[in-house]
Amino acid sequence: MRFAYYQRLSERRKRTYRRSDAIEAVALPQGEPFAPRIERLMDALRAERRGEVEAICQQLIDDLCARLQVSPLRVKVSNVRPSGQWGELHGLYTPAQGRARAKIDVWMRTVARRQVVAFRSFLRTLLHELCHHLDYELFGLDETFHTEGFYKRESDLFRRLAGGPAGRRRASCSRRPVDRLPGAEAPAAMDQARATISGTRISSSLSPPCTPIWTWRRSPGRRSRSAKRPRAISV
Numbered sequence: 001m002r003f004a005y006y007q008r009l010s011e012r013r014k015r016t017y018r019r020s021d022a023i024e025a026v027a028l029p030q031g032e033p034f035a036p037r038i039e040r041l042m043d044a045l046r047a048e049r050r051g052e053v054e055a056i057c058q059q060l061i062d063d064l065c066a067r068l069q070v071s072p073l074r075v076k077v078s079n080v081r082p083s084g085q086w087g088e089l090h091g092l093y094t095p096a097q098g099r100a101r102a103k104i105d106v107w108m109r110t111v112a113r114r115q116v117v118a119f120r121s122f123l124r125t126l127l128h129e130l131c132h133h134l135d136y137e138l139f140g141l142d143e144t145f146h147t148e149g150f151y152k153r154e155s156d157l158f159r160r161l162a163g164g165p166a167g168r169r170r171a172s173c174s175r176r177p178v179d180r181l182p183g184a185e186a187p188a189a190m191d192q193a194r195a196t197i198s199g200t201r202i203s204s205s206l207s208p209p210c211t212p213i214w215t216w217r218r219s220p221g222r223r224s225r226s227a228k229r230p231r232a233i234s235v
């Protein structure tokens, strides 16, 4: 099934969408078992130890990037989720820019009651943002779309990391993250979200207001080594 916004894409972008949609799993090489680290992450989150949560997330992402042989990412874990009329943001992926590494932001407290988010929701968000990175770095896609294939890859990684008893110790969060709504729901809202997070003014050339997806294209013709990656953030 293709999300409705597919119909509004150019032929070139449709090709990228279809490539994304066709990839349903991540070929993750074997390595150290994830379970001990997942247990520690769950305990740190429950104990509300933000710094420890961030450190373990960074280790997990470092491990995954090393196994997949993609460039490393920086992980930042913050407290209360940014929010606005658009909802609340669970995670954000920012591609590498210049010398700055690509980055994942995730938040560990809900807006409403400042409670720590459910573990499965938290981990899934982290992996969701990693999947955006893999779209560029592993699969060589021009853009990172929310496609059905994208969500399957996210679920595939999630099962590998949290498929055991540790991952099931807590119920998942029932609230659907803004970041995971498919496609057409609110590009303007996501611009607001991005502005909230980064203070960045999004140029209209990078984010046409009518673009019904939450990522930016790489500008055609900007294929030099330093401009290989998209300049703007995505979610």
Ligand SMILES: [Zn+2]
Binding pocket: 128, 132, 146, 179, 180, 235
């Ligand atoms: Zn996303």
